[in-house]
Amino acid sequence: MTPMIDVRHVHKAFGGLRVINDCSLSVAKGSITGLIGPNGAGKSTLFNIIAGALPLDSGQVLLDGEEITNRPANALFHKGLLRTFQIAHEFSQMTALENLMMVPPAQAGEGLFNAWLKPGLVRAQEEGVRRKALEVIDFIGLYHVRNELAGNLSGGQKKLLELGRTMMTDARVVLLDEIAAGVNRTLLGDLVENIERLNRDLGYTFLVIEHDMDMIARLCDPVIVLAQGSVMVEGTIQEIQSNPEVIEAYFGAPHDATP
Structure with a gap:
């Protein structure tokens, strides 16, 4: 099956700093795929490249088999690729x-x-x-x-409103950027339920950047770990949480090291 999002050998540097380094990943149609990694791993930069907010230096991005490399965000909106932001962007x-x-x-x-x-x-x-x-x-x-x-509105209500905005057009895939940030647990439960309903009932594909591992564990399968601008490993949340390379990337030492 053709992936909904296919990132192929993408590179991106800012000056002499390479942020995305030969990154390749795919997001299956109808999935809720998690994208996690330590701070500075390049998650937000990769999101911005996929969403058309940043040009890449080399590589390709495909949407349902169609190349969309360096297409602007407004063109991708009309193709059904939408994103939310860590800080909600409402018309106040x-x-x-x-x-x-x-x-x-x-x-x-x-x-x-x-x-x-x-x-x-x-x-x-x-x-x-x-x-x-x-x-x-x-x-x-x-x-x-x-x-x-x-x-x-409260922060959580604004996040729900952003999710609602994706339903007002013919969305096919939605990039969620830390949607849990600043949201209380009650409204976070509402957010998660809505994401699950959109995925189950309307066939939305989601790619989710998130630091809340409980939310990732409930929503996402598979989970992709980004480190130093490229994919380290992909698997279920259980496989990710027990992977010694992932633990070292997050905590800077082997998982069995003693203080």
């Missing part, structure tokens, strides 16, 4: 519902011609977008704050 002075309604591309009301000469078309499309946004905000458990300014 718009309501939670309006944040969702902003997402669908090519809305008729965005053009002056349609706004003036086809108001019926604009109203009909906007009502359809609103209905979908209400369905999504109910799905993610934020219906009770749908009319609240997004800037007033």
